[in-house]
Amino acid sequence: MPHGLIVGGITGLSALFAHTTEMRLGLFLFLFNLPFIFMSRKHINLRFALYTILGVVCLAIASLALHHYPAVISDPLPAAILGGICLGSGIGISVRFGGMYTQASEQGFSLLSGGPPRSAEVIIMALNCAILFAAGALFGWYQAMYSIIAYLLAFESLRLSLRSLSHSRAVWLTTKRPGEIQQVLLHSLQCEAALLAESWQEGKSGTLFCLIHRSELKQLQSLVRRHDPECHIVIRSAESYRTRRVLHK
Structure with a gap:
């Protein structure tokens, strides 16, 4: 947030709204994730849904708690590099320990294994590109380059963390x-x-x-x-x- 880095997805969308409205990031993280949990209720059981809500709540609380602290790294380039690697590795850890329901896991492994993109995956990629484009318009295109670096590193570190991992x-x-x-x-x-x-x-x-x-x-x-x-x-x-x-x- 201090560097204005946007990495796509719900987190990136939440960061855009937090910057434009000057409201806390944790609030948007919680609100924007809830609709996806309700839309997925037919594909996941109650226990997994409760774990998912718990994870979203912890993410939102942690974001609110860290809001007043200054950035650990003052330079945006190393912040983008380390932030992207940490983000992708964290998602990989979540997937490895079952933090993704079956249908999404099948689609995710197809995308990460380099297979041909499906229509849903194309839509997701298009939305992420739109979020990065909005970040460029809001923070400037030079700043958006750091966001793209963080986004690509997050994707590649996720691929590496899931290498040779079967679902x-x-x-x-x-x-x-x-x-x-x-x-x-x-x-x-x-x-x-x-x-x-x-x-x-x-x-x-x-x-x-x-x-x-x-x-x-x-x-x-x-x-x-x-x-x-x-x-x-x-x-x-x-x-x-x-x-x-x-x-x-």
Whole structure:
């Protein structure tokens, strides 16, 4: 905020409104994020929505608390460089630990992996360009160059932080109740688990295999432990191309 850096997205839009209205950034961060949470209510569960609201509230409070403090770096260029790297790395940490719902995660990985942009991604990029253009008109084009540097570094640091990170996890479950757990996963998580041991008999252990989104791992473990506390669970990262090959088989 002291350097007038705008990095796009809701944060950049909030910063623009904060500069033009001279109101606190934290207020706009909270207000502008709420509509997106409500619009995503059909795609996320209540627990994830509450965590998201908690994250937005913490972001807004932290912004309000830091409002009166001076800038740590007085030069806008190193501020843009370090700020962009910190922003992208922070988003990467959030994504790594499940801070993104499944549909957005699929779209985000497609964009970050360098795949062809979809219509929604083109719209997002256009909006970000419009925000950067507004920042140039408001603060001057020389100042806008620092914002572009911060924006590009944030995007690239996010790509680096997610390198070799798959959104899917391969899970092997060795249990004495494979049939029961198979049905539980199907009804609770819409996850189809395949029974690998074809010669399995009642009373003996069988091994189930499934692919699941990393944000649902804790829920899967909780469900499995509830039905079989002695179940042996093995989890591995599943790269996208390996995932497709396993599904085809």
